Amino acid sequence: MTSIRYFFLLFVLTSSSAIAASSQISDQHAGQSSEQLSNSLKEAEQRISRLTVELNSAGEERKRIIETRLRREEMQHAQSLHDYAEMFLSSDPDVLSEADLTSLQGYLAAEPPLIRNSLSRTISQVTLPGSGLTPQEVVARTTNLENLLNVSSKMHEQLFRNLALSQRAGMSVEAEEILLRQATLERAENASAYLDVVLNDVNALKSEAAILPENQDLQALYRVHKKLLEIVVAELKVVMGSLNTLGEFDTTKYRSQIVSASGSLSHDVFNVGVFSTLMSGWVDSFAGWVGQNGLELIFNLLTFIVIVVVSRTLSRWVKSIVEKGLALSKAHMSTLLKRMIITTAATSVYVIGLLVALSQIGFSLGPLLAGLGIAGFVIGFALQDTLSNFASGLMILFYRPFDVGDVIDSSGVFGQVSNMSLVNTTILTFDNQTLIVPNSNIWGNVIKNVTAQEERRVDLVFGIGYGDDIPKVEKVLWDILEHHEKILPEPKALVKIHELGESSVNIAVRPWVNTADYWDVYWDITRTVKMRFDEEGISIPFPQRDLHIIKDD
Numbered sequence: 001m002t003s004i005r006y007f008f009l010l011f012v013l014t015s016s017s018a019i020a021a022s023s024q025i026s027d028q029h030a031g032q033s034s035e036q037l038s039n040s041l042k043e044a045e046q047r048i049s050r051l052t053v054e055l056n057s058a059g060e061e062r063k064r065i066i067e068t069r070l071r072r073e074e075m076q077h078a079q080s081l082h083d084y085a086e087m088f089l090s091s092d093p094d095v096l097s098e099a100d101l102t103s104l105q106g107y108l109a110a111e112p113p114l115i116r117n118s119l120s121r122t123i124s125q126v127t128l129p130g131s132g133l134t135p136q137e138v139v140a141r142t143t144n145l146e147n148l149l150n151v152s153s154k155m156h157e158q159l160f161r162n163l164a165l166s167q168r169a170g171m172s173v174e175a176e177e178i179l180l181r182q183a184t185l186e187r188a189e190n191a192s193a194y195l196d197v198v199l200n201d202v203n204a205l206k207s208e209a210a211i212l213p214e215n216q217d218l219q220a221l222y223r224v225h226k227k228l229l230e231i232v233v234a235e236l237k238v239v240m241g242s243l244n245t246l247g248e249f250d251t252t253k254y255r256s257q258i259v260s261a262s263g264s265l266s267h268d269v270f271n272v273g274v275f276s277t278l279m280s281g282w283v284d285s286f287a288g289w290v291g292q293n294g295l296e297l298i299f300n301l302l303t304f305i306v307i308v309v310v311s312r313t314l315s316r317w318v319k320s321i322v323e324k325g326l327a328l329s330k331a332h333m334s335t336l337l338k339r340m341i342i343t344t345a346a347t348s349v350y351v352i353g354l355l356v357a358l359s360q361i362g363f364s365l366g367p368l369l370a371g372l373g374i375a376g377f378v379i380g381f382a383l384q385d386t387l388s389n390f391a392s393g394l395m396i397l398f399y400r401p402f403d404v405g406d407v408i409d410s411s412g413v414f415g416q417v418s419n420m421s422l423v424n425t426t427i428l429t430f431d432n433q434t435l436i437v438p439n440s441n442i443w444g445n446v447i448k449n450v451t452a453q454e455e456r457r458v459d460l461v462f463g464i465g466y467g468d469d470i471p472k473v474e475k476v477l478w479d480i481l482e483h484h485e486k487i488l489p490e491p492k493a494l495v496k497i498h499e500l501g502e503s504s505v506n507i508a509v510r511p512w513v514n515t516a517d518y519w520d521v522y523w524d525i526t527r528t529v530k531m532r533f534d535e536e537g538i539s540i541p542f543p544q545r546d547l548h549i550i551k552d553d
Contacts, residue, residue, distance in 0.1 A: 048073050067121070071151060074118045078158045081111055085165045101169065108166045112159060112176055116183065119155040122148055123190070128197055129228070135220035142228045149235050156187065156242060177246075184242045188254060191236040195257055198229050233258055304357045311353020319346035340397060340422070392439035393422030401447045409448035411441045455488065456515045458522050462529055463504030465539040470497070470505070476536055477509055480528050486517040504541045 051070040058066050088104055126148050129141040159180055166173045205222040212218055236254055243249040322345045326338045402408045407416050408427070415429035425442055427435045450456075464473050477495045481487055491512045498508035509529075513521045533540055 048077070067125075071118060071122065074114065075151075075154060075158070078111060078115055078155075078162075081107065082158065082161050082165060085169070089165065089168050105166070105169050105171050108162060108169060108171065111162055112179070115155055115158055115162070116179075119152060119159075119183075122152050122155065123187075126152070126190075128194060129225075135217055135224055138221060138224045138228075142224060142231065145228070146231050149231065152187070153235075153238055156184065159183070160242070160245065181246055181249075184239065184246060185249070188236070188239040188243060191232065191239050192254060192257060194232045195229075195236055198225065198232050199260075201225050202229050300361045303360050307353055307357035307360060311350050311357070314353065315346045315350040318349050322346070339420075389423045389439045392443035393420075393424075395443050396420070396425075396439060397422070402449045402452065406452060407450040409450065411437055411445045413437055451515050454515055455491075455512055456518050457491075457510055457512050458518060458525070460509040460511075460522070460525055460529075461498055461506050462509060462533075463501060463506045463541060464533075465541045466505060468505070468538050472536065473507065473533075473538055476532050476538065477507065477529070480525065480532060481509070481511050484511075484521065484524060484528075486513055486521050486524075487511040488513060503543045 048070065051066055051073065055063060055066045055070060085104060085108060088100070126145060127141070128145070129138045133141070163173055163176055163180055166176065202222070202225045205218065205225055209215070209218050209222045236258060240254050240258075243254075319342055322342045326341065396402075402417055404417050404420055408414075413427050413429075413435050415427040415433075415435065417425060418428040418434070419426035422439070424436050424438050427437060429435060462477070464470070474495055481493050481495070487493060488511075493512065494508065494510035496508050498506040500506075509525065511521065511525070530540070532538075
């Protein structure tokens with residue numbers, strides 16, 4: 001039968017040469033080509049026969065080489081047959097004889113069993129990497145598996161091509177189509193089974209690699225198996241294409257499996273069957289997981305809630321205790337420092353409790369803290385001005401140039417400090433305006449704290465006329481100071497001639513008062529001096545200028 005096929009190829013080539021009249025090849029040259037083709041086909045037949053005999057008696061190492069050569073010869077044989085059959089059937093029908101067509105049909109009918117035999121030998125060598133292998137061994141077997149799957153895909157392509165050519169040649173292909181459907185479906189089931197096995201291995205290795213991230217061999221095995229998963233997914237996609245070509249096959253199961261295995265969305269997910277299958281699988285998985293872990297999950301959630309509530313209650317309790325302790329403490333601390341200590345203590349308790357609660361429900365604190373560190377670096381880089389204010393707030397906290405309630409003058413702002421934070425300071429002006437000043441502006445300028453000391457000196461200057469009695473004036477001023485209840489006896493007040501002005505003799509009055517009484521004394525003394533000077537006949541001159549007019553006679 002083999003010899004007949006090779007002579008038929010010779011005949012096909014000769015007929016095709018005759019039909020291609022446009023090529024203008026002479027009969028002598030066509031004869032020479034036919035003779036060369038006949039010799040090459042006989043040589044191919046001999047090689048196939050020899051390799052088949054050697055394959056049965058060769059050792060393991062030699063057998064791999066012979067199998068590869070034999071597979072190559074068989075693939076080349078099928079390729080050549082189908083190329084010649086394609087050329088034959090594309091020729092002018094008027095030139096082809098009934099005998100030529102009958103010979104072609106016989107050859108096409110005899111080819112599929114040969115391809116299936118070669119395909120069976122190839123599939124028998126397809127094995128998945130087992131356990132206990134090194135990463136290098138898994139890589140070698142994965143590469144071999146990929147090559148075998150590529151070869152089997154080419155063989156299936158030849159079976160499909162043979163079926164199409166048989167239909168064009170007018171042959172009955174029902175039996176062959178049934179066999180091809182069975183073989184394709186078997187291939188799909190094999191690929192589906194491969195995918196399940198590899199996916200389970202990948203998930204197992206992923207879990208192990210997460211537990212032992214420092215194990216390099218384990219990490220390598222995980223990466224290699226992910227590559228193996230990609231190969232098997234690609235194989236199943238190819239088989240699905242073949243099933244779609246044959247028609248009447250529901251590939252929903254395989255498409256759902258591919259979406260689940262690859263972990264990426266595609267247009268397949270919008271298919272109702274695929275989506276429903278995925279949802280059913282997810283629901284079943286979730287239900288199974290809840291069945292196995294439901295009680296533990298509920299216990300962990302309750303524990304999480306209890307820890308959060310307890311930590312929050314404890315945080316408030318710590319805040320109250322720290323507040324009372326600082327209130328009773330004799331240590332001189334600023335309001336900002338007290339608030340910082342109170343907030344830090346309360347927040348620390350709550351944060352520690354929250355971290356413990358998160359660990360209770362399975363959160364890994366290491367990656368979480370690392371992520372917070374990275375986020376803190378990024379946020380700090382983006383908020384440089386805010387950090388500058390924060391640093392200035394820390395300097396104000398430690399050096400305490402002012403506190404809440406103090407009256408300060410800084411950065412062109414004068415008023416009473418109503419609130420302080422590590423970022424800004426709130427100042428209430430005396431006309432009841434609220435100003436929020438960044439701490440960097442305050443710390444970077446001169447800070448005048450008006451109320452930092454318990455006692456202040458009131459600086460007053462009063463002018464009298466050059467004709468007034470100075471001892472009398474001094475006596476009146478001392479009398480006013482001695483009878484004002486808010487003026488302190490110590491330090492001693494001061495009444496002195498300050499300067500001789502252009503229009504008046506200016507007398508400096510310097511009493512000492514408590515800081516809180518500063519403005520009351522200032523306003524009281526000013527009013528009393530005016531009234532007493534009027535009663536005592538002491539003048540308070542205003543600026544005046546004498547003009548002398550000189551007449552020029």
